[in-house]
Structures are given as structure tokens and as C-alpha cells.
Amino acid sequence: MRSGAQVPASPSRLDSGLEVQLRNWFDRPYDDAISAARTCYSPRVIYADEVTEKQRRSIGPLTFFGGHHTVYQHATFEFALSGLSRQVVWCFLHAFPFYNSEQQSQRYVRLDAVQAHVPRRLAGQALSVYEAAIERAWAAYRELARRLEPVTQRTLAELWRLKERQSVAFGRNLAREAQKKAIETARYVLPVACHTAMVYTVSGIVLHRLRRMAAACDAPDEARALVDAMIGEVEKRDPAFFSEIGEAPLAEDEIPERRVAPGPCASDFPAQFDRSLEGHRSRLVDYGARAPAVVASAVRSVLGRPDLSEDEALDLVLDPARNRYRLDTLNVSTHSPLMRTLDHAHYTFRKKLSHSADSQDQRHRMVPGSRPLLSRTLPAEVDVIEPALVAQDPAAHALFRESVEDAFHARGELLRLGAEPELALYVLPNALAVRFEESGSLLHLLHKWTMRTCLNAQREIWEASMDELEQVRGVHPQLVRHVGPPCVVRNGLVSPRCTEGTHFCGIPVWRSFPKTERRI
The missing domain is CATH 3.30.1360.170 (Gyrase A; domain 2)
Incomplete structure (x- = not known):
């Protein structure tokens, strides 16, 4: 060491x-x-x-x-x-x-070996309950990954037209990618410990x-x-x-x-929050009504061009054919006087993600969220996000439900044995639901949506980003006319379209975006 x-x-x-x-x-x-x-x-x-x-x-x-x-x-x-x-x-x-x-x-x-944080303050029966729950979660992870691998392999074989390929190496690459997709989904049952x-x-x-x-x-x-x-x-x-x-x-x-005392939240809180989403994964709850006009005015001020119409001003900053910064993978937007005008358009979303997905979503630090204290906001009953890939396979679904129910039961046992709520949280799965509000300016949401509407993004975050983009398109279509993954933004302007290199998803998203079907 x-x-x-x-x-x-x-x-x-x-x-x-x-x-x-x-x-x-x-x-x-x-x-x-x-x-x-x-x-x-x-x-x-x-x-x-x-x-x-x-x-x-x-x-x-x-x-x-x-x-x-x-x-x-x-x-x-x-x-x-x-x-x-x-x-x-x-x-x-x-x-x-x-x-x-x-x-x-x-x-x-x-993650083959069982390696997890075990609070030092746990002892006796509580420690035994905790350790057993962690080990059962790992066993479920291994089994879920095993069951999902043929599912992911079949799906990728269809998407990538494996039957039409002659290359043995391509088949091996597909098998490796299928294994990655399987463990990516199986991780939802691993504990946050x-x-x-x-x-x-x-x-x-x-x-x-x-x-x-x-x-x-x-x-x-x-x-x-x-x-x-x-x-x-x-x-x-x-x-x-x-x-x-x-x-x-x-x-x-x-x-x-x-x-506020820790412990399971009121049983009606999650349901109230979920109803407020109105069927969205991420719901637009607030925005500046005059954002397009305000951004256009800011463009005029930056350039000293009071003669610009609103559409002309917005195209100068948002159209990648006129603003080469939009094509730059370095993300230089905060260094551009022109692009800083997008900071004046602001949006707030109410959203629900799994702990696993939000661990990636929160990395977009310039689009901050007021994430909850789980020790005060989780109910006693099972409260999780089930991955779509799992929900589509009956055997995987049954295994997933058994595992997450076991984890929540272990949390309840720890609480009954006197463990503090913060310590009992550790046995809960990556799938546990996280509810929060998140806000950002168009300047930073533009970068996030460019990255997370790519099919290589985690599925939950991709779905939330597509949901957000559709709602903003409904209120301010002129601000998101040129927003999408890199292959859409760069299409016809610069080569290569896709910035992912050998990780290209294999799907010509630029032909149909935003009407994009995602199967895995």
C-alpha cells in the first residue's frame, strides 16, 4: 500500500x-x-x-x-x-x-467481491442483520447480471444487426458490451454502502x-x-x-x-410528490416566461446591435451553423461573451431518480439540486426505481423485487434494533427513489442536455433529459430548436458527427431526433 x-x-x-x-x-x-x-x-x-x-x-x-x-x-x-x-x-x-x-x-x-462500509457503531444482532443484508444484495447482483446478459445480448444483436456482420471480432465486442449493459442494470440491487x-x-x-x-x-x-x-x-x-x-x-x-427528527417519512409524502410529477420523470415547474426576449436583448447588448430581431439574435447564439462554440467538445460556453447571454433563461424541474442515476446526474454541478436527507424522507415500505430492462423480463423482475424488498426489510429490522436511521440507510439499494428539485440556466442545461440526450447516457438520465427538453420546447421552442446530442448538433457541419469514437451507439439518431426509440 x-x-x-x-x-x-x-x-x-x-x-x-x-x-x-x-x-x-x-x-x-x-x-x-x-x-x-x-x-x-x-x-x-x-x-x-x-x-x-x-x-x-x-x-x-x-x-x-x-x-x-x-x-x-x-x-x-x-x-x-x-x-x-x-x-x-x-x-x-x-x-x-x-x-x-x-x-x-x-x-x-x-464487483465480484463483497466490499462495503460497515458502521463501527453497529454491534451484536444489528451487525449480523446488516452484514447478512449486504451479502444477500451481492448474491442478487451476481444472479441478476447473469440473467440479464442474454437479454442485453439479444437486444444489441438486433440493434447492431449482428446477423449481417461477418467479423468474429465484432461479435466479441458485442458480447463485451452486453456484459457491461447487464452489470450496469444489475447494480441497482447493490447497497449504497x-x-x-x-x-x-x-x-x-x-x-x-x-x-x-x-x-x-x-x-x-x-x-x-x-x-x-x-x-x-x-x-x-x-x-x-x-x-x-x-x-x-x-x-x-x-x-x-x-x-427535524430522523426516521421514516409520512407514508403519504412520496405519493403526493409523485402525483405532482403528473406522469413525468422530471417535470418543469418554473421558468422565466420572457426568457427568449430577455436572451435576445442580452445578445443585442453584448454585440451592440439594437437592430437585431429576436429570431436573428437567438440564432447567433444557438444555431451551431452560426456559432462554432456549439461544436466545441471543450465546452467553452462560460468563456464566450455571446453564450453567457443564455444564463438569463432559467428553469426549475421537480424530478424523481434512483440513487444510482442521481449519483451521475448530480455531477452536472452547474445544474444544482436540493437533494433530500434520506434519513428523513424515505418511507418504511419499498420505494425504488425499477430499471426498464428488468421490468421487461419476468424472471429479472421477480429477482429484483425480492432483493429490494429484502433490503427495505433489513432497514426496518435495524431500526427496530435501535440503529440510527443514518446507519440503517446503508443497506438500501442503489434503486431507492430520490425526489428533489433541480434548477439551471440554459447555458448549463444546454451542456447537460447535449451530453445526456446521447444514447450512451444512463437510461434514467436520458429519459429525464428528453422529458425536460420536450417541456421546454413546449414553452420556449425558439430556445431549444438546436439542442440535442452531439451527433444532432454536429450533423452536416463537422466530422465526425459522433464524438464518442469507438463507443458510437450504432444508431443514426440525427435522422429522427427527438423521436428516438431507446431499447437498452
């Missing part, structure tokens, strides 16, 4: 423990922050090696406690994290915008905020242990970065969200 912090493992055989390694860092982050602060009042740039002890004692606290935190944003820390749960990633590490991460994919990595691994990068000020807010999530024990280990790694390089400045972690009784 590379050197780093290893949090002592749970007594459970299923949990090998959290590992935290600092991969890359600033050598002198505290002095670097102070030198940046001094530069604001200097005729030249000040460097870290010019900082004096007196300045460390005075400028550091003065800037930090005065709220001048940008100086602590220059230093960044890149961590290798493993042995942490999917739940703590979803409700803590990825629950805000200011981070970067690359996480092990459950869509493409088969499942271990993951990732590279995670944050600035110094964000690390301070994570320490302060570790208890403000549904995995407070795990979050605190994780942040303490991350900070410990930084302190090995520069103790002053946390000893000289910083706010103490908030205690659980100081967290406003915890004034």
Missing part, C-alpha cells in the same frame, strides 16, 4: 477500511495564501518564501476570519480515496459544486468547509472520519494550514437540518 492514512477497519469482515492518500499538493499552502493576500497590496507579486512569521500570525487569521477566503483557494489537494461508501460520496463529497473527481464506475466494473474508489481534488478553502460541515449529511460518522484523514494528510506537509486558521466542525446539535 502506498503511504497515506488508513482509518482502522470496522470489526466486520466486509469492510477493509478507508484509505486516504494525498497524491499531489502545494508544498507551502499556508504561506502561499498569505503571499497571495499580500500581493493585493503590493506593486508586484509576492511569493511564499517571502512570508515572515509575523505575517503568518497576523495576515492568516485576519483574512480567514474576515471572510476573505479566496486566498485559500489557490492551493489544491488531490487525494486517492478508497474504501468509502457510495452513500457518503452522494450525500457529502459530490453534494456541492466545487470539487473534481474521477470515480470507479459501477456501470463498467464488475458499497465501497468505491476515486481521485478527488479540492481547494484549501473547500477542505476547510468540508471539515466544518461533515455532520450536515446522512453519513456523518463516515464523513468525519474521511475528512479527518484528508486533513491529516495535509497537516503532514503543512501543519499551519489548519492549526493557524479554521472553524471547528459543527456538532450534530448545531446542524439546522437535524432539528
Whole structure:
């Protein structure tokens, strides 16, 4: 094992423990922050090696406690994290915008070994119930993947016209893709306690905020242990970065969200929310009624062209034939004065996704959502999203239902045995339903919809994105006339149409979008 912090493992055989390694860092982050602060009042740039002890004692606290935190944003820390749960990633590490991460994919990595977070506070019968539930979920995952593989292989063979192909290599590629689709769907029965691994990068000020807010999530024990280990790694390089400045972690009784007692929600809450969706996976609930006119006016202001009609102004910013930024995979939109006009069109959606799908959806950090505290919003009864591929196969459906019912029963048993609601959550499946509101400007929704209306996107997120796009088309058709996956946006303008390379889905979506049939 590379050197780093290893949090002592749970007594459970299923949990090998959290590992935290600092991969890359600033050598002198505290002095670097102070030198940046001094530069604001200097005729030249000040460097870290010019900082004096007196300045460390005075400028550091003065800037930090005065709220001048940008100086602590220059230093960044890149961590290798493993042995942490999917739940703590979803409700803590990825629950805000200011981070970067690359996480092990459950869509493409088969999880053969049972590896999951086991809370250290569980003992006795509660620990036995917890461990047994985790192991049964893994057994269901293996069996579901096995049953789904021939289903995915048949579907892909039809879509990719395997019978017309002579290449043996193509058949092998199809078989590998079918296996990936099977495990991608089978992962819905894995528990949110499942271990993951990732590279995670944050600035110094964000690390301070994570320490302060570790208890403000549904995995407070795990979050605190994780942040303490991350900070410990930084302190090995520069103790002053946390000893000289910083706010103490908030205690659980100081967290406003915890004034609402945890536990299963009122039984009618999920049904009320679901009725409000009116049949949508993601329902448009609010928007700026005059958004097209406001965006057009902003275009005129940016270009100094009061003579532009509304349609002309909107075409300049949205039509990829006139705005080459729309063809750029680098996503330079926030750097373009013209495209920043799209920030004035704003939309809010009410939506329902599985924990698994939302773990990807939340990665669109510029389209933030107010995601729930599951310890307060989940009902006692089974509440999940069933993948379409599973629902279409009777044997897979029966296995899925048996597994998720077992997981919710285990959660109920843990609660009856006195386990705290946050700890009981860990046994629930990736399929559990998450209900929330999400908002974004057209500038950032444009990027999201371009990425997630591609058939390579996760099916739930693809369906939600198509749903959102259709509703916005109903109120502001002129703003989404040129919105779709890359192959649609680039069609006839640049080659290749598809930006996925060898991962091309094999379907000419550009010929029929948005009337696109998705079978897998």
C-alpha cells in the first residue's frame, strides 16, 4: 500500500477500511495564501518564501476570519480515496459544486467481491442483520447480471444487426458490451454502502468547509472520519494550514437540518410528490416566461446591435451553423461573451431518480439540486426505481423485487434494533427513489442536455433529459430548436458527427431526433 492514512477497519469482515492518500499538493499552502493576500497590496507579486512569521500570525487569521477566503483557494489537494461508501460520496463529497473527481464506475466494473462500509457503531444482532443484508444484495447482483446478459445480448444483436456482420471480432465486442449493459442494470440491487474508489481534488478553502460541515449529511460518522484523514494528510506537509486558521466542525446539535427528527417519512409524502410529477420523470415547474426576449436583448447588448430581431439574435447564439462554440467538445460556453447571454433563461424541474442515476446526474454541478436527507424522507415500505430492462423480463423482475424488498426489510429490522436511521440507510439499494428539485440556466442545461440526450447516457438520465427538453420546447421552442446530442448538433457541419469514437451507439439518431426509440 502506498503511504497515506488508513482509518482502522470496522470489526466486520466486509469492510477493509478507508484509505486516504494525498497524491499531489502545494508544498507551502499556508504561506502561499498569505503571499497571495499580500500581493493585493503590493506593486508586484509576492511569493511564499517571502512570508515572515509575523505575517503568518497576523495576515492568516485576519483574512480567514474576515471572510476573505479566496486566498485559500489557490492551493489544491488531490487525494486517492478508497474504501468509502457510495452513500457518503452522494450525500457529502459530490453534494456541492466545487470539487473534481474521477470515480470507479459501477456501470463498467464488475464487483465480484463483497466490499462495503460497515458502521463501527453497529454491534451484536444489528451487525449480523446488516452484514447478512449486504451479502444477500451481492448474491442478487451476481444472479441478476447473469440473467440479464442474454437479454442485453439479444437486444444489441438486433440493434447492431449482428446477423449481417461477418467479423468474429465484432461479435466479441458485442458480447463485451452486453456484459457491461447487464452489470450496469444489475447494480441497482447493490447497497449504497458499497465501497468505491476515486481521485478527488479540492481547494484549501473547500477542505476547510468540508471539515466544518461533515455532520450536515446522512453519513456523518463516515464523513468525519474521511475528512479527518484528508486533513491529516495535509497537516503532514503543512501543519499551519489548519492549526493557524479554521472553524471547528459543527456538532450534530448545531446542524439546522437535524432539528427535524430522523426516521421514516409520512407514508403519504412520496405519493403526493409523485402525483405532482403528473406522469413525468422530471417535470418543469418554473421558468422565466420572457426568457427568449430577455436572451435576445442580452445578445443585442453584448454585440451592440439594437437592430437585431429576436429570431436573428437567438440564432447567433444557438444555431451551431452560426456559432462554432456549439461544436466545441471543450465546452467553452462560460468563456464566450455571446453564450453567457443564455444564463438569463432559467428553469426549475421537480424530478424523481434512483440513487444510482442521481449519483451521475448530480455531477452536472452547474445544474444544482436540493437533494433530500434520506434519513428523513424515505418511507418504511419499498420505494425504488425499477430499471426498464428488468421490468421487461419476468424472471429479472421477480429477482429484483425480492432483493429490494429484502433490503427495505433489513432497514426496518435495524431500526427496530435501535440503529440510527443514518446507519440503517446503508443497506438500501442503489434503486431507492430520490425526489428533489433541480434548477439551471440554459447555458448549463444546454451542456447537460447535449451530453445526456446521447444514447450512451444512463437510461434514467436520458429519459429525464428528453422529458425536460420536450417541456421546454413546449414553452420556449425558439430556445431549444438546436439542442440535442452531439451527433444532432454536429450533423452536416463537422466530422465526425459522433464524438464518442469507438463507443458510437450504432444508431443514426440525427435522422429522427427527438423521436428516438431507446431499447437498452
